[in-house]
Amino acid sequence: LKNHKIISIYGNWGCGKSSVIRTLIERLDENRKPEKNIELNEFLKNLKEYIIHIFKHPKDKSESIVCIKFDAWEYENEENIAYALLNKIIEELEKDADVKYGIKSIKNKILKSGAVVLKSVGVNAGIFNLNFECDSEGRYKEVENLKNGLSKISEILSENNKRLIVFVDELDRCERENILKFLASLKLFFTSGDNINYVCALDKEAVAEALEHKYGDGEKAEEYLEKIFNFSFNMPKTFNVKKFIRQYGFNNAQSEKLAEFFEAINFTTPRHLKKVLNKYDYLVKLKTSDGISEDLKNLIPDIITNNNNTEGYLFDTIFVLYFIILYEFYYNKYLEMKNYEYKLNRYAGAEMVNMAGECSKNGEVSEKYDKKVKMIDGIKLNVNGITLKKMLNCICENHGRYIDDNELVKFITLFTPIELINNNEFYIDSSNILDDYLRLFEYKNNEILIDFCKYLISEDFFEIIEDDNKKGYNNNDYTFKKLFDMVETLL
Numbered sequence: 001l002k003n004h005k006i007i008s009i010y011g012n013w014g015c016g017k018s019s020v021i022r023t024l025i026e027r028l029d030e031n032r033k034p035e036k037n038i039e040l041n042e043f044l045k046n047l048k049e050y051i052i053h054i055f056k057h058p059k060d061k062s063e064s065i066v067c068i069k070f071d072a073w074e075y076e077n078e079e080n081i082a083y084a085l086l087n088k089i090i091e092e093l094e095k096d097a098d099v100k101y102g103i104k105s106i107k108n109k110i111l112k113s114g115a116v117v118l119k120s121v122g123v124n125a126g127i128f129n130l131n132f133e134c135d136s137e138g139r140y141k142e143v144e145n146l147k148n149g150l151s152k153i154s155e156i157l158s159e160n161n162k163r164l165i166v167f168v169d170e171l172d173r174c175e176r177e178n179i180l181k182f183l184a185s186l187k188l189f190f191t192s193g194d195n196i197n198y199v200c201a202l203d204k205e206a207v208a209e210a211l212e213h214k215y216g217d218g219e220k221a222e223e224y225l226e227k228i229f230n231f232s233f234n235m236p237k238t239f240n241v242k243k244f245i246r247q248y249g250f251n252n253a254q255s256e257k258l259a260e261f262f263e264a265i266n267f268t269t270p271r272h273l274k275k276v277l278n279k280y281d282y283l284v285k286l287k288t289s290d291g292i293s294e295d296l297k298n299l300i301p302d303i304i305t306n307n308n309n310t311e312g313y314l315f316d317t318i319f320v321l322y323f324i325i326l327y328e329f330y331y332n333k334y335l336e337m338k339n340y341e342y343k344l345n346r347y348a349g350a351e352m353v354n355m356a357g358e359c360s361k362n363g364e365v366s367e368k369y370d371k372k373v374k375m376i377d378g379i380k381l382n383v384n385g386i387t388l389k390k391m392l393n394c395i396c397e398n399h400g401r402y403i404d405d406n407e408l409v410k411f412i413t414l415f416t417p418i419e420l421i422n423n424n425e426f427y428i429d430s431s432n433i434l435d436d437y438l439r440l441f442e443y444k445n446n447e448i449l450i451d452f453c454k455y456l457i458s459e460d461f462f463e464i465i466e467d468d469n470k471k472g473y474n475n476n477d478y479t480f481k482k483l484f485d486m487v488e489t490l491l
Helices: 017-028 040-055 081-093 100-118 137-159 176-189 204-215 218-228 241-246 252-264 270-288 314-329 331-338 340-362 367-381 388-398 406-414 418-423 433-440 447-456 459-470 480-490
Strands: 006-010 064-071 162-169 196-202 231-234
Touching (some): 006 017, 006 218, 017 064, 017 162, 017 196, 064 081, 081 100, 081 162, 081 176, 100 176, 137 162, 137 176, 137 196, 176 196, 176 204, 176 218, 196 204, 204 218, 241 270, 252 314, 252 447, 252 459, 270 480, 314 388, 314 480, 331 340, 331 480, 340 406, 388 406, 447 459
Parallel strands (some): 006 196, 006 231, 064 162
């Protein structure tokens, strides 16, 4: 902290930067209130130490840290985010009994200078190179006043043996232009004083996009950030998904299987997982509530509602989680899934045309054609009869084998991207289903659908089916269609 005024924590949006900041503030800020669940003896010990600390002469105290958290996005609609930061620093330090009188004595002057200087910062080639050109002598004086004011704040803190750390969060969510303005202002005007530090949580990609939008050169993001931050940390590229899931009451084995599911469909951003698992937790509460009607409860399949493996099935749980993901994050794909009747009938119609062509070429109706016509008629007639139980049996019976199975054709078609159905790019030959199914995986435009299809025929999912069958899976009446009713009624 003594050597680096501005420090960055780099990480993609939703990777947990805010959690790191919260933890740092809890560890560093000695003025925070004791936790409610602290043992009484420990509390009294802390209280004694704090009283001794208060009555010590400032020079005899060990350096204490004051933390301020600034959520940039909250001030997006302000005239200038950097000026809002200056206000926040003054406002929070006025609450500190040791420094508030000194802060009040310089407050008006520093805010006046800040208003003139910070609100006039623009984003141009000069700012990109971190230069600020004053267009008048008056403007120059205000710049000096602002820097001197921040130095004075540092002196007041130093007299009381305090260090200020300002944590800047949620900058990723701001408009591109505001991100660049704020970073330039931070480097140019806020680095005065030896005992004031700034820790910024930032997504490099957001800065690259801002630079690309402004200058047409996103490749210089690294160079730009190096000019501002002389020290940085990086969030981990991956994190323990299984451990994260365990927070929601799943046992170790369940968490491991669910982690395999999320990783298989490339859905591992902590913030996204948290949103999906919170929604799942809400469905669990509905499923187990005494105050909810049975009609509403029955919209939810037999999901896991406790962590002792005696209630609910992982098979149902995974389908519910998948539908929550589609509805919350891939709504267009959700609508594709919801259009399953069209997909099945469209597929069936294409099959009829293909087979009619074969028939005219051969001049006769073969036994194979007869069989396929019956299969297609079955698809048209039994759309609403597709149940989770049938899906489970279908995957279980056909796992790793080549088989002519009407239910498997229907099942595959449900999860096939609609473009392939419309363009006749994906043709399922019922005599060689799995070969054609594997060819489906070459399609790149609907990753969340394709990745789920891959997962459904994986060994990981097959193990879930085997375990649920051993438990006596008996969800015979819950239809595929009801998953949509569940999402749209309860979420």
